[in-house]
Amino acid sequence: MIDRSEYGFGRDARADFPAFERLERDRPLAFFDGPGGSQVPTQVIEAVSRYYRRSNANTHGAFCTSVETDAVIEKARESCAALLCAPGPETISFGANMTTLTFSLAHALGRTLRPGDEILITQLDHEANRGPWLNLRQAGIQVREVRMTLQGELDYEDFGAKLNEATRIVAVGWASNALGTVNDLSWIREQTRRVGARLVVDAVHYAPHFGINVQTADFDFLLCSAYKFYGPHIGILYSRPNLLGQLPTDRLIAQDSRAPWRIETGTLNHAGLAGVTAAIEYLASWGKDGDLRSRLEQAFPRLGRHESSLARRLWNGLGHIEAVRRYGPDFDETSRAPTVAFRVRHLSPRTVAKRLAEEGVLVWDGDFYAARAIEILGLASLGGVVRAGISLYTTEQDVDRLLAVVERL
Secondary structure: OOOOOOOOOHHHHHHHOHHHHOEEOOEEOEEOOHHHOOOOOHHHHHHHHHHHHHOOOOOOOOOHHHHHHHHHHHHHHHHHHHHHOOOOHHHEEEEOOHHHHHHHHHHHHHOOOOOOOEEEEEOOOOHHHOHHHHHHHHHOOEEEEEOEOOOOOEOHHHHHHHOOOOEEEEEEEOEOOOOOEEOOHHHHHHHHHHHOOEEEEEOOOOOOOOOOOHHHHOOOEEEEEHHHOOOOOOEEEEEOOOOHHHOOOOOOOOOOOOOOHHHOOOOOOHHHHHHHHHHHHHHHOOOOOOOHHHHHHHHHHHHHHHHHHHHHHHHHHHHOOOOEEEEOOOOOOOOEOOEEEEEEOOOOHHHHHHHHHHOOEEOEEEOOOOHHHHHHOOOHHHOOEEEEEOOOOOOHHHHHHHHHHHHHO
16 A cells, blocks of 8 residues: 555545546546545545455345455445444444435334424535425424525524423534534533433544544434545434434345444445445545544644645635635635635626636536525526535645636636
8 A cells, every 4th residue: 555644635646536538628627526425545446346346246145245345345344434423333324325225224213203302403504404404394393594694604692592301303514515514512512401302413524624523522312424534425323322223124024123324225335335435535634543443543733734835825816816806714614614604796606617617627616405594595597506626636736726717807
């Protein structure tokens, strides 16, 4: 394995990603689309390919390829447990994506509730952590919504006012995929303990950029997606020990009723799980010493410094362009995901995204399924915002390319 600990992110990382071999109009692409899905390093691609070449089979057979598949799944659980600092692989479940897992979790938790019980969601969240809970209104469950400020932050006073003894579940995102806001989960967890509510955390946009310790954070459930941190399209669910096994999940009678299998329906994406392990090992390769968890703990602060520096460069650069308006908390805040949302006066976000695409700069436009947040900002009928995300392979030159195009606009 290549030791990347002595190298820097950005340009040094590009050799790991085949996507940078592609040229458009004789120039490389600048990928700012990571919040919707990152590029994938060679070792992840090879892990997926190797599984299909050598071990493609279903589970629990007596023959070699099936035994190897069982090992691939267990290794993926162990790797995800290391990524999240979970107490063991039995706390890690997999699904097609985070949205599918959240629907399954909401169905199960909903069966434990009674009419009059309450669920708290937020205006800042991705619809994947809103819609599944809003559906429970059909069963007589009251779903209340915490306000978002026009600065793109949660209204913590409103949160405290709406949390009460009838609150059974709080579903909240750790970081906004649209605005980059990082929520104070420590404070929120303290409040949920006070009323005995379960805490369900959407960490899809947080996990690629920050280290996670679910034991210290004391979450009941946490969900994330491997394709946001350089892996395949796999959803990941952490459940507090001894919690998932109590839930009335949707499952076939033949399905193992114990955690972590209890919420996993049908055959998993085995090749994708091989890629998940490779993606986590790739992240850990930016650390230096120790076991997988130790190397991840070394890698994420380095990653954070790189991404935060470039995101601040982009944020400040856009702030110097008169026709640009930026959205979300300022980068003077103590913590913020490296994601920047903006609009250019008199131009729709789609027009800006197309112009950037013509120059080989890839950004997203719209609401990114954070529809309620964009609505609160008054931008739903205006095409939303332009979103640019910083990843470990982003460089200063990429940022300057984006800024130059926007300035010409």
